[in-house]
Amino acid sequence: MIDIQNLVVISMLIFALSLIGLIHNRGNFISLFMCIELMLLSINTNFIAFSQLHQNIHGQAFVFFNLTVAAAESAIGLGLLIALYSDNPKYISSDTLNQLKG
Amino acid sequence: MFENLGPASFLFYSFAIALIYSSLTVVFSRKPVTAVMSLIFSFILAAILWIFTQAEFLGLLLIFVYVGAVMTLFLFVVMMINLNTFPTNQAVPWGLLFVIIPAALLIYAANETFYLVFKPSPDLVLTMENNVQQLGAVLYTNLSVEFHICGLLLLIAAIGGVSLCHINIQPSSRGKRQTISEQIDASNEQRIQLIDLRENDD
Incomplete structure (x- = not known):
């Protein structure tokens, strides 16, 4: 059967990868956003692994809430992306986010 | 492995x-x-x-x-x-050094010392037959308040998404913008209109 440790190692690998991606693509709004999504996915995997390890269903319930928060976050982030695009269609970067105030 | x-x-x-x-x-x-x-x-x-x-x-x-x-x-x-x-970033990403070390530590901790810290339960096969049933039994009883808060959160996210994407259809402006000169020029008389209610009494 599946060893829980392998799942934790895989989720930590993906978390580390998305952490590296956050630093590597820090000027790039879309890529930052995708790295955050990947990070949420990896911590959800971690929650499910430990829910299985401790035989406790509350971990899976927490993953449910995490998915809700991730959906809300992506709705807001895509709204920000559209606002950035309508502000300046040629140049979309996280450096120009301060032009959105007001 | x-x-x-x-x-x-x-x-x-x-x-x-x-x-x-x-x-x-x-x-x-x-x-x-x-x-x-x-x-x-x-x-x-x-x-x-x-x-x-x-x-x-x-x-x-x-x-x-x-x-x-x-x-x-x-x-x-x-x-x-x-x-x-x-857009490609040309500079050498020195920040990667500060990330790779904690990342390697995370992977090492998950790989080497896992079963020293976490003891698995004696029966590693889930006892219930139905995953949906067990999740629902927790979600609708103990965590029902949090479940409702999730619905509120989604509502607020929908309102936020609409208000971010909403664009004023005006000839000169793209989107909601701050006009600093108009804000500085504003005076008290433009903002507040005082109405004397006593005159209207009779």
Whole structure:
């Protein structure tokens, strides 16, 4: 059967990868956003692994809430992306986010 | 790690390697649509891994709701803003050094010292027959307040998304903007209109 440790190692690998991606693509709004999504996915995997390890269903319930928060976050982030695009269609970067105030 | 490699573990490792490859593509791809497509692919593979660890409901929820709705929306937005390639950053990413060391520590901690810290329960097979039933029994009783808060959160996110994307149709302005000169020129007389209610009494 599946060893829980392998799942934790895989989720930590993906978390580390998305952490590296956050630093590597820090000027790039879309890529930052995708790295955050990947990070949420990896911590959800971690929650499910430990829910299985401790035989406790509350971990899976927490993953449910995490998915809700991730959906809300992506709705807001895509709204920000559209606002950035309508502000300046040629140049979309996280450096120009301060032009959105007001 | 690779002792007693049965068919189930073979499938598990294949999906895991594909998951790591597609998340590498998400992080290091230069093309936005490729990155979003491999993000969708890695979500599907992660859902398969969740189903392997007997979290069937959440795996299917991830595929149906998250991939079907949220990631498709993401793909539409990225296609709509029509970027060909991401801008490349030329500088040497020194910040990577400060990330790789904690990342390597995380992986080491998960790999080497896992069973020294976490003792598995004596029976590692889940006792209930139905994952959906058990999740619902927790979600609708103990965690019902949090469940309602999730609905409120989604409502607020919908309002926020609409108010961010809402554009004033005016000839000179793109979107909601701050006009600092008008704000400085404003005076008290423009802001407050005092109405004497006593005159209207008779």
